[in-house]
Amino acid sequence: MDESNRVDALTRAIRAVAADEARLTASPIVEQRLIAEVRSIAAARRRRMRALSMAIASMFLIAAAVSGWWARARRSGAPTDASSRAASAGEVATTFLPLTYSGVPITSGQIVRLEVPRAALASFGLAPVESLDAPSSGTVLADVLVGEDGLARAVRFVRAADRSAQQQQEQKP
Amino acid sequence: MNEVEPDDRRLVDAARRGDADAFAGIYRAHQGAVYRYALHMCGASAADDIVQDTFLALLRQPNRFDPARGTLSAYLLGIARHVLLKRLAIARNESARDQDDVVDAAVEPASAFDELSRAETIESVRSAIQTLPPQYREVVVLCELQELDYAEAAAIMECPVGTVRSRLHRARALLASKLAGARSGVRYARLRR
Numbered sequence: 001m002d003e004s005n006r007v008d009a010l011t012r013a014i015r016a017v018a019a020d021e022a023r024l025t026a027s028p029i030v031e032q033r034l035i036a037e038v039r040s041i042a043a044a045r046r047r048r049m050r051a052l053s054m055a056i057a058s059m060f061l062i063a064a065a066v067s068g069w070w071a072r073a074r075r076s077g078a079p080t081d082a083s084s085r086a087a088s089a090g091e092v093a094t095t096f097l098p099l100t101y102s103g104v105p106i107t108s109g110q111i112v113r114l115e116v117p118r119a120a121l122a123s124f125g126l127a128p129v130e131s132l133d134a135p136s137s138g139t140v141l142a143d144v145l146v147g148e149d150g151l152a153r154a155v156r157f158v159r160a161a162d163r164s165a166q167q168q169q170e171q172k173p
Numbered sequence: 174m175n176e177v178e179p180d181d182r183r184l185v186d187a188a189r190r191g192d193a194d195a196f197a198g199i200y201r202a203h204q205g206a207v208y209r210y211a212l213h214m215c216g217a218s219a220a221d222d223i224v225q226d227t228f229l230a231l232l233r234q235p236n237r238f239d240p241a242r243g244t245l246s247a248y249l250l251g252i253a254r255h256v257l258l259k260r261l262a263i264a265r266n267e268s269a270r271d272q273d274d275v276v277d278a279a280v281e282p283a284s285a286f287d288e289l290s291r292a293e294t295i296e297s298v299r300s301a302i303q304t305l306p307p308q309y310r311e312v313v314v315l316c317e318l319q320e321l322d323y324a325e326a327a328a329i330m331e332c333p334v335g336t337v338r339s340r341l342h343r344a345r346a347l348l349a350s351k352l353a354g355a356r357s358g359v360r361y362a363r364l365r366r
Binding site: 006011013020024025027035041042043045046 | 188189190191192193196197200201204205207208209212220221224225228229232291294295297298299302313317318319320345348349352
């Protein structure tokens with residue numbers, strides 16, 4: 001057999017192996033595992049999108065609440081004592097969490113207490129703890145740091161140290 | 174092997190977003206090639222794991238696939254190669270053994286194929302491929318069994334096209350030599366029956 005025939009024969013033999021192996025595939029369990037992974041990616045993506053949506057909605061709600069307060073304060077000339085204060089001794093507050101305009105510099109600001117929807121807590125990852133406190137209430141108290149330009153820079157969530165203190169807090173005019 | 178894959182980028186993007194149907198389409202189109210490559214390079218026991226790790230890498234790093242640089246099939250085989258190289262700690266030892274395995278094809282010029290049945294031929298060739306040193310086995314699997322062109326194989330193996338050519342030439346010579354040896358063994362066995 002000459003060289004050319006040997007080469008052809010080897011090529012044919014390798015092609016026969018390739019054709020024989022075309023039916024070989026990975027175990028079906030591999031596909032099942034991978035599809036499960038894809039579905040978990042989809043679920044995680046949905047969770048992220050939901051959290052992002054809630055965060056954006058919360059930002060808007062806080063911004064809207066601050067705008068309302070700002071307009072009232074400007075009409076009356078100065079903010080009321082009840083709406084401008086820091087967390088008192090009978091309260092537990094989170095640290096201040098940055099909002100959309102946290103990067104905009106301010107020379108002075110005020111802390112404004114507002115009621116915001118409970119959903120705002122979830123967007124900051126605080127819902128599980130807070131919901132134990134007053135699950136039936138649709139709103140929570142928040143201290144919002146507002147710059148002299150009326151834009152909210154940061155927020156912290158406040159609750160009474162115990163339930164009776166919170167009830168007293170809620171009864172204040 | 175060079176099937177048109179116009180929608181690969183779109184399918185990869187959809188799979189990345191969690192579209193199970195898109196992923197299944199990609200998987201069913203390409204898992205066979207990845208599996209057979211892994212099967213030849215590291216055996217049946219690890220081939221499923223290589224396939225799984227390869228497609229997981231596609232899901233977790235989907236932006237690395239660039240259709241302008243090559244087909245999705247070649248990209249997946251490249252990932253599979255990286256995955257299995259991690260597993261093949263013995264690769265370094267085998268490369269040292271490589272020189273011992275290299276036999277001059279001219280030593281046994283006769284052909285093995287005419288005297289063997291088709292089944293015997295397939296089994297003999299498959300066995301001979303398995304005994305090739307990894308770099309020669311790889312080039313045979315990619316260029317001969319998977320029928321990739323030299324450029325695609327070079328991209329997967331991360332080496333110049335010239336290296337692919339020379340390895341393939343050497344691999345075929347080694348295969349011919351091994352099969353000639355197998356033929357002698359078969360003929361000897363038949364004589365003894």
